[in-house]
Amino acid sequence: MLNFDEERFLRIQTGAAELADRFDAVVGECLEKGAENIYFLGTGGAAILMQPALELLQRESRFPAFGGMTAELSISGSVNLGPRSIVVMPSLSGTTKESVALLEQLKARGAMTITLVGHAETPLGKGADHVFLNFAEDDTSCESFYLQSLYIALAVMKHRGECPGHADIVTQLKRLPGLLLDVKKAFEPKADAFARVLAGSDYHIMTGAGNVWPEAHYYGMCILEEMQWIRTRPVHASHFFHGTLELVEKGVSVILFKGEDQFRPLADRVEAFVPSYTDRFTILDTRDFPLPGLSDTVRAMVSPIVLATVLERASAHLEVMRNHPLTTRRYYKRVAY
Structure with a gap:
């Protein structure tokens, strides 16, 4: 595979997968201390990666689960955010300015x-009550963060008696690192063609529904815009028909991400509409990848993780194709803002 270190990838994703038992213990401890709600926070792309876990809890658990912008919460606070709140904050660097500022406020309020x-050895790596360390870099962090946050959501449900199949689900999730490597290998022959679609337009409409919508949002904003300077319009598939459809015409690139949860019909609706109005329509569907040993339930849960691992392969080809390394920035962490 192009510019890819299999051993490094497996080491990082296995590191995330093996955190399951500790997440279970920490969440249990927090609940025993009287936790009454949970916040999945973060800044930028890391916050987006928390959304599938947050929405899983909001749909399937009665335990109150919230999201939000760290920068806004630092200013406004929330009546729901206090000493009986569990607060989850991801930051690959451990130094994200907005998250560091909020962490100091959370500690003063007694939040867990x-x-x-x-x-x-960073502010977020040393300052929290419970720090989960798993070294990763930009090309491997998505899968790691998606999985870690999923473990947290599942642990909440387990301790509340809302996830009777928890042990089996976790057993399946621990197989993910090897399965994801197989997915990468299967997609590699197609990665160049997908990268050519991305490189072939300076504007893409990117859409999806359910737990893969955050990946459409993340990939458009954090990879294509930040790392490749390609303009995108991420839009949820349900919002697609309330404005964005009027921008679809011949020559406009539309990219649809399809997962396997109950919201797939929203993506099907986009798929039925778009080909009649543009000649540049691309679909990336997690159903195209075998994941032996995973139940339909777990396949649905991990759809955003599968998309992230596939898109990394496309990005690896894209940066070479455009002679634009993914590490190149004009402003991000380079100028004052």
Whole structure:
């Protein structure tokens, strides 16, 4: 595979997968201390990666689960955010300015804080009540953060008696690192063609529904815009028909991500509409990838993780194709803002 280190990938994703038992213990401890709600926070892309876990809890658990912008919460606070809140904050660097500022406020309020970081000797790596360290870099962090946050949501449900199949689900999830490597290998022959679609337009409409919508949002904003300077319009598939459809015409690139949860019909609706109005329509569907040993339920849960691992392969080809390394920035962490 192009510019890919299999051993490094497996080491990082296995590191995330093996955190399951500790997440279970920490969440149980927080609940025993009287936790009454949970916040999945973060800044930028890391916050987006928390959304599938947050929405899983909001749909399937009666335990109150909230999201939000760290920068806004630092200013306004929330009547729901206090000493009986579990707060989960991811930051690969461990130094994200907005998250560091909010962590200091959370500690003053007595909230139960959990940070997910890639580096220990950092403010977020040292300042939380419970720090989960799993080294990763930009090309491997998505899968790691998606999985860690999913473990947290599942642990909440388990301790509340809302996830009777928890042990089997976790057993299946621990197989993910090897399965994801197989997915990468299967997609590699198609990665160049997908990258050519991305490189072939300076504007893409990117859409999806359910737990893969955050990946459409993340990939458009954090990879194509930040790392490749390609303009995108991420839009949820349900919102697609309330404005964005009027921008679809011949020559406009529309990219649809399809997962396997109950919201797939919303993506089907986009798929039925778009080909009649543009000649540039691309679909990336997690159903195209075998994941032996995973139940339909778990396949649905991990759809955003599968998309993230596939899109990394497309990105690897894209940066070479455009002679634009993914590490190149004009402003991000380069100028004052």
